[in-house]
Each structure stands twice: as structure tokens, then as C-alpha cells.
Amino acid sequence: MSPLPSTGLGLLGYTWRPKKPTDDQAFAAMKAAIAHGATLWSSSSIYGLPPDPPTAGLHLLRRYFTKHPEDAPKVTLFIRACFDAQNFTASCSPEGVRASWEECNAILGGVKFIDVFGPARMDQNIPVEVTVGALKQLKDEGKIGAVGLSEVRAETIRRAAAIVPIAHAEVEFSLWSTEILTNGVAKAAKEHGVVLWSYAPLGYGFLTGQIKTIEDIPEGDGRLMFGRFQPENFAKNLELVDKVKAFAENKGVTPAQLALAWIRSHANTGDVGDLVPIPGATSADRVIENCKVVEITPQEKEELDKIVKSFPVAGHRQIPGADHFVWT
Numbered sequence: 001m002s003p004l005p006s007t008g009l010g011l012l013g014y015t016w017r018p019k020k021p022t023d024d025q026a027f028a029a030m031k032a033a034i035a036h037g038a039t040l041w042s043s044s045s046i047y048g049l050p051p052d053p054p055t056a057g058l059h060l061l062r063r064y065f066t067k068h069p070e071d072a073p074k075v076t077l078f079i080r081a082c083f084d085a086q087n088f089t090a091s092c093s094p095e096g097v098r099a100s101w102e103e104c105n106a107i108l109g110g111v112k113f114i115d116v117f118g119p120a121r122m123d124q125n126i127p128v129e130v131t132v133g134a135l136k137q138l139k140d141e142g143k144i145g146a147v148g149l150s151e152v153r154a155e156t157i158r159r160a161a162a163i164v165p166i167a168h169a170e171v172e173f174s175l176w177s178t179e180i181l182t183n184g185v186a187k188a189a190k191e192h193g194v195v196l197w198s199y200a201p202l203g204y205g206f207l208t209g210q211i212k213t214i215e216d217i218p219e220g221d222g223r224l225m226f227g228r229f230q231p232e233n234f235a236k237n238l239e240l241v242d243k244v245k246a247f248a249e250n251k252g253v254t255p256a257q258l259a260l261a262w263i264r265s266h267a268n269t270g271d272v273g274d275l276v277p278i279p280g281a282t283s284a285d286r287v288i289e290n291c292k293v294v295e296i297t298p299q300e301k302e303e304l305d306k307i308v309k310s311f312p313v314a315g316h317r318q319i320p321g322a323d324h325f326v327w328t
Contacts, residue, residue, distance in 0.1 A: 006264060006293045006301040008040030008278035009033045010199055015047045015056040023063060030064055032284040034074055036291035042170060042197060042278050044120055045081035045104050049222070054085035058107040065111035072112045078168055078197065079104050080150045082119035082131075088326075092123035097134035101143060114129045116168050118148035122328035124298070128159040136164035149194075153327040156182035161192040173198040173275070175207055175259050175304070176228070176240060176313045181272070190273030201263050201277035202256055203228070206237065209245045209255040227316025236314040243307050253294045256286075258304075261294040265301045 018250050021029070033039070049054030058079070065072050081100040084091045091100060101117060108114070112124050116136060123129065134148045146167035149160060160166050169181050169189055177200070180186040189196050204223050211217065214234050223229050228237055241255070248258040260277050267275040279290045296304070318326055 004195065004274055004276055005037045005039050006276070007036075007038045007260065008042065008184075008197060008276050009038045009292050010061070010278040011041060011043040011057055012047055012150050012199075013280040015052065015060055016049055016222055018049070018218050023060075025283060027064055027067065028284045029282055029287045031068070032073075032287040033291070034071055036288055038287065038291050039074055040076050040078070040168075040197065040276055040278060042078045042080070042199065044079065044083075045100060046083050046085045046120060048085075049220070055103070058104055059115070062108050064195065069111065075112070076115045076147050077112055078116035078118075078170070079114050080118060080148070080170065081122040083121060088121060090121045090123035090325075092119050092126045092131040094130065094134040094137075097131060098138070101138055105143070114143075115145040115314050116148040117144040117146075118150060120150055121325045122149070122156060124151060124324060124328060128156050129163055132160045132163040133135035139164060151326060151328055152185070154188035156328065157185065157188040157192060157194060161194070166192060166194045166230055168195045168197055170197045170199045170278075172200050172317060173263060173277075174201045174203050175244060175308055176203050176237070176264060176311075177317050178301075178308060179327075181266070185327075186266075186269035186273070186275075190271060193273070195274040195276065196272075198263050198275060198277040201279050202259055205311055207241060207244060207255060207259045209241055209248075218326065227318070228314065229322045230315055230320075233315035240307070240311045240313065243311070244304075247304065247307070249298075251294075251300070254289060256290055257292060258293040258296070260290060261296045262301065262304050264293070265296055 043057040046054045048054045081104050082091050082097050138144045139147055147164050148168040150170040173180050205211055214231055217223055245255050248255045263277045266272045281287045281290050
């Protein structure tokens with residue numbers, strides 16, 4: 001088994017924002033990711049905003065691998081699906097799982113094999129074993145390379161792993177979202193050899209220091225639905241960003257590089273096993289910046305830990321009122 005890359009690539013922002021990058025810009029960033037070792041790619045069947053279809057992210061991938069077929073075997077592609085975007089409900093029945101794979105595979109059109117496949121969110125009304133059993137069948141049939149999970153609690157990981165090996169699980173983990181260290185998720189993943197993909201490792205861009213006011217986020221941007229980007233919380237959370245920026249400047253790195261280094265510093269320590277951050281930069285320059293591995297000393301990690309523990313992050317990390325889609 002080849003060693004894990006230090007950084008992956010989250011593709012949400014490529015299609016899930018009002019002003020999307022052009023194919024030329026997106027392809028340049030995706031090319032840069034491969035060139036700099038960020039070969040774990042995460043997308044979904046629901047990465048699209050109107051007027052585009054929910055599957056816009058899959059169509060982007062098809063266009064990319066059609067133009068660059070030589071890159072298909074270099075990338076480990078994780079597609080999170082099994083979700084009805086129209087009704088905003090999980091679709092995790094055996095029929096829903098298979099239908100979702102068929103849709104994703106048809107859109108990709110054979111230009112890229114789905115290396116890892118799983119639900120964007122688990123359906124709380126369907127037993128884990130039923131959903132994962134359907135995923136196991138797809139794997140046994142050779143239709144997917146491995147089974148993956150997303151935004152799952154420790155119990156879900158353990159129950160799923162009893163049915164089929166779980167290769168990867170996406171969880172939100174960053175300087176302002178540290179729950180996996182205390183809710184048992186990281187420990188359960190390590191117990192079962194599950195590689196954690198840390199999505200939104202830069203707080204949806206907030207932790208980079210590039211977003212200074214709420215007006216920096218364009219109207220219609222999905223981030224404006226999240227609790228931490230609400231006006232009453234925004235200014236409070238800037239205090240954490242300012243502390244991270246000051247720390248980064250003192251070290252001579254960017255805030256993004258520091259935030260990613262802090263995440264990596266947890267890998268294979270204590271209750272945490274394999275862990276890879278998957279930032280979502282959409283320009284080649286930002287991708288290259290994020291791929292540059294910065295090391296932090298134990299003392300620096302301790303100092304950052306103190307900052308994190310002393311700072312009360314304000315607001316829900318995702319959409320307020322949608323807790324049934326958190327830790328499923």
C-alpha cells in the first residue's frame with residue numbers, strides 16, 4: 001500500500017458557489033494538486049447550486065478526466081452520494097444506494113472509476129447494517145473500490161466496520177471544529193483502520209485570513225447559511241483568525257499552512273490514526289500553498305492547542321436546525 005499523501009483536495013467550492021471558477025482555472029488547480037501530491041479527491045452527487053444540477057461536481061470531474069485521462073489512475077476519488085437533493089433527505093435504502101451509484105457512474109461516463117463511495121449522510125431511519133450491506137454488495141461486484149462514510153459518529157463507524165472494511169471517512173476537523181478528539185470518532189476510526197479525511201480544514205476559508213468582513217462572502221454563497229458566518233457570530237470568530245494570523249506571521253508561514261500543519265500534527269498520536277486534510281482551494285497558487293508541508297514543533301502545537309481551548313467558537317459549525325445531518 002502506497003503511503004498517504006499529506007494533503008488532499010475537496011471539490012465543493014468548484015461548483016457550489018455563486019461565482020464558480022472557469023474550467024480553465026479549475027483544471028489548472030486540479031492539475032497542480034496532482035503535481036504536488038494532493039491525490040485524494042472528494043466530491044459529491046450534490047455539489048451543485050441552481051441553475052446548475054446537483055450533480056455539477058460530477059460533470060466537472062467528467063470534463064477534467066476526459067481532457068486529462070492520464071490523471072485518472074493517479075487520483076483516489078471519493079464520491080459521497082445517496083442523497084436526494086430535491087427533497088434534502090438521505091437516500092440510504094439498498095435501492096437508493098444502488099440508484100445513486102448508477103447515477104454517479106453514468107455521469108462519469110467511464111472516464112474515472114469510483115475508488116471510494118458512500119452516503120453523504122446516513123439515514124437515521126435505516127439501520128447502518130442495511131445501508132453498508134448495500135455498499136458491500138457494490139464493492140463485491142467490483143463497481144466501487146472501497147466503502148467510505150461521511151459525517152458519522154463513533155457507533156456508526158464500528159457498526160459499519162463489522163459489515164465491510166471502511167477505507168475512509170470524512171469528518172470536519174480544524175482549529176475551530178475539534179469534536180472528533182472528544183466524541184470518540186477519531187478513536188473508533190483508528191481502531192478499525194479508517195483513514196480520516198478532514199473536510200473544511202480551513203473553516204470554509206475563514207481560517208485563511210482572507211475573509212475579513214461578512215461582505216467578503218458573495219450573496220448566494222452557501223456559507224452564509226452556516227452558524228459561524230452569521231453576523232452575530234462573525235466578528236467574535238475573527239478573534240480566533242487574528243490569533244492564528246499572528247502566530248503564522250511569527251513563524252513565517254501562511255495561516256492556511258499553519259492550520260493544515262496543526263491538523264497533520266494529530267495524525268497517529270494518541271487516539272488518532274491516519275488523517276489527511278482536504279482543503280478546497282480553487283486556484284493553482286492556493287493549491288500549491290496548501291500542499292507545502294509545514295512542520296510545527298511540539299511546543300508550537302501546545303501553544304496552538306491553548307489558543308483553541310481558550311477560544312469559545314460562536315455559532316453552529318453547519319446549518320442551524322439541521323442537526324439530524326450532523327454525526328449521523
